[in-house]
Amino acid sequence: MKILYFAHFREKANVAEEEVELPDGISDVNSLIDWLESRSDGYADAFADRDHIRVAVNQEHVDFDTLVKMGDEVAFFPPMTGG
Amino acid sequence: MTIRVQSQDFDAGAEIAKISATNTNVGGVCSFIGVVRESADTISAMTLEHYPGMTEKLLAKIEAEAQERWPLEDSLIIHRYGRMEPGEQIVLVVTASAHRKAAFEACEFLIDWLKTKAPFWKSEETAEGTKWVEAKASDDQAADKWSEK
Numbered sequence: 001m002k003i004l005y006f007a008h009f010r011e012k013a014n015v016a017e018e019e020v021e022l023p024d025g026i027s028d029v030n031s032l033i034d035w036l037e038s039r040s041d042g043y044a045d046a047f048a049d050r051d052h053i054r055v056a057v058n059q060e061h062v063d064f065d066t067l068v069k070m071g072d073e074v075a076f077f078p079p080m081t082g083g
Numbered sequence: 084m085t086i087r088v089q090s091q092d093f094d095a096g097a098e099i100a101k102i103s104a105t106n107t108n109v110g111g112v113c114s115f116i117g118v119v120r121e122s123a124d125t126i127s128a129m130t131l132e133h134y135p136g137m138t139e140k141l142l143a144k145i146e147a148e149a150q151e152r153w154p155l156e157d158s159l160i161i162h163r164y165g166r167m168e169p170g171e172q173i174v175l176v177v178t179a180s181a182h183r184k185a186a187f188e189a190c191e192f193l194i195d196w197l198k199t200k201a202p203f204w205k206s207e208e209t210a211e212g213t214k215w216v217e218a219k220a221s222d223d224q225a226a227d228k229w230s231e232k
Contacts, residue, residue, distance in 0.1 A: 006134060007204040008215050056202075059137040075134060079218035082131070082162065082203030083117050083174055083194055 001070050003036075005046070006077035012046035022070055029055050029064040032074065052078050084150065084158055086142045088133065090165040095175050102157050102179050109156045109179040113186035115194045117174040119167045126207045129216075130166045131173065134202035138162070145196050149178070152192070153185040160193060162203065192229050199226040 001020050010016050013036075026032050037047045047053060050064075056075045057066055068074060087093075095116055103109050119129055142160055149158060159177040167173060176193045180186040197203075205216040 004134070006132060006202070007206070056134070056137060059134075059140055075137070077134070077202065078204060078215065080199055080202055081205045081216045081218055082133075082201040083198035083222075 001068070002073045004073065004075040006075065008078060009046045009076045013040075013043050022068075026068070028067050029057070029062065029074070032068055033064070046076075054079055084146055085160070086139060086146060087159075087161045088135075088138050088142070089161065089163060092163070092172060093161045093175055095172070095177075098159060098161070098175060099177055102159065102177055106156050106179065108181055110181045111183040111186045112177060112179045113183070113190040114178075115174075115176045115190050116172055117194070119169050119171050119173060121169045122207070126169065126209055128166055128168045128208045130206050130208075130213075131164045131203050132206075133162075133164045133204070137202050141201055142197075145193065145200070149189045149193055153178075153180065153189040155180050155185060155189055158189065158193070160197070162197065162201065164203065195222075195225040195229060198222040 001022055002017065003020055004017050005013050005015055023035065026035055033047050037044045054077050055062055055064065057068060058073050095114060099112055099114055103112050146158055146160060149155060155178055157179040159175065161175040163173055174197060176190050178186045178189040178193065199218065199222050206213050207216055
């Protein structure tokens, strides 16, 4: 699975993009976040405030209960501030 | 119908002139230009990052939605990314229609949408260092008003 991190997610997790092998038991965005948080203090810090996490799977905005699988492109970012 | 996501500046006058010159059904052109301003913290610059791929896809989708909702002859969205100083242009939205009402409304719809739904993130250089700009509730409300109609 390809995971992309934008804005403060990239800074706190200290990675912009990575390929990960999913461990067993990860079925949706919620469980993916739980697993990412456990990887390091930086990741834990990035995902600490769940109300401010926005996620896209294969470049579509989705909710946390959306299913994810190997081969997906998942992106984490804060609420948008364009314009 | 054009979408451009680019780091370089744009010439709004030339872009608008091109739209009205190439389509004689156009009776009104409305444009919005977003500019970097100095905030209370006196920013020295801001940097916009985006999600390449998803940005273009979403911008094309919202432009198509504007086409469906209003009788537009043409439209253009240019959104910049990278570092910009106060006074620099960030975004250009142009809508063209036979009559002014559709052009005004579609232009406002597009910029309201861009503020909250396009995958861009701003960071500001302030006296205390670089800070990510937080999303504003008022921008969400501005975007939401279009889904109530």
